[in-house]
Amino acid sequence: MRFASLGSGSRGNATLISQGKTTILVDCGFSARETEKRLRRFGLTSSDLSAILVTHEHADHIGGVRVLSQKFNIPVYATPGTAACLPTEVMPHIHEFSCHETFVVNDIEVSPFPVPHDAREPSQFVFHNGDFRLGILTDVGFITPLIESALTLCDGLMLEANHDMAMLDQGEYPEYLKQRVGGRFGHLNNVQSAELLAKIDTSRLQHIVAMHISEKNNSPALVKPLFADALNCTPDWIGIAEQDAGFDWRELKKA
Ligand SMILES: [Zn+2]
Ligand SMILES: [Zn+2]
Numbered sequence: 001m002r003f004a005s006l007g008s009g010s011r012g013n014a015t016l017i018s019q020g021k022t023t024i025l026v027d028c029g030f031s032a033r034e035t036e037k038r039l040r041r042f043g044l045t046s047s048d049l050s051a052i053l054v055t056h057e058h059a060d061h062i063g064g065v066r067v068l069s070q071k072f073n074i075p076v077y078a079t080p081g082t083a084a085c086l087p088t089e090v091m092p093h094i095h096e097f098s099c100h101e102t103f104v105v106n107d108i109e110v111s112p113f114p115v116p117h118d119a120r121e122p123s124q125f126v127f128h129n130g131d132f133r134l135g136i137l138t139d140v141g142f143i144t145p146l147i148e149s150a151l152t153l154c155d156g157l158m159l160e161a162n163h164d165m166a167m168l169d170q171g172e173y174p175e176y177l178k179q180r181v182g183g184r185f186g187h188l189n190n191v192q193s194a195e196l197l198a199k200i201d202t203s204r205l206q207h208i209v210a211m212h213i214s215e216k217n218n219s220p221a222l223v224k225p226l227f228a229d230a231l232n233c234t235p236d237w238i239g240i241a242e243q244d245a246g247f248d249w250r251e252l253k254k255a
Pocket of ligand 1: 009
């Protein structure tokens with residue numbers, strides 16, 4: 001199983017999960033044209049996508065979903081709450097899933113789990129293929145026991161490190177936005193994410209990538225040492241998902 005990012009952050013998110021002939025796009029927060037441009041970097045086109053999984057209806061996660069699903073007849077997986085917020089043109093392509101039930105997209109098993117965030121019915125995912133577990137967690141206000149149990153013993157992990165608390169506090173965001181981002185239904189700060197890493201079993205971890213990093217209220221230089229401390233590794237082992245560049249394929253391999 002391998003994974004990559006077309007870009008990650010408040011200006012758009014899209015993540016590739018690939019196994020055999022199956023390629024899943026998790027969220028599509030860029031326009032259809034921009035998504036296709038970014039897919040080409042990986043030698044892919046939209047017609048290579050087996051499915052689009054939508055975590056929640058915020059604009060930075062659904063920007064290209066309508067056009068891509070219509071144009072290329074791509075199935076769109078979403079919870080009923082998220083599906084209800086998508087444009088009506090997407091409805092013929094929707095496969096609703098329950099946040100508490102594993103489903104299958106061709107070669108990949110998908111276990112969703114609910115998360116606290118200011119959307120209708122947001123979910124995040126663990127992907128598995130029999131050998132490996134790959135977790136993704138972004139757009140989450142606080143860590144719940146369910147999140148901890150979902151993400152323990154993952155072989156790969158993409159984990160939000162949205163903001164540094166002091167930078168958000170002292171930064172240029174208006175007060176309401178500071179409250180939203182830093183609140184219980186906003187985004188994970190660096191310390192919350194590092195605490196999660198320190199708490200769960202990371203003994204199988206081959207890859208960790210920090211995701212949805214704020215360009216205004218955070219920096220990779222702050223994230224890397226915190227994550228490295230929590231994982232007892234060197235800071236340069238911590239991967240960073242960038243807004244424009246995303247990150248290149250990372251593969252889960254047998255020892
Ligand atoms: Zn987001
Ligand atoms: Zn969101």
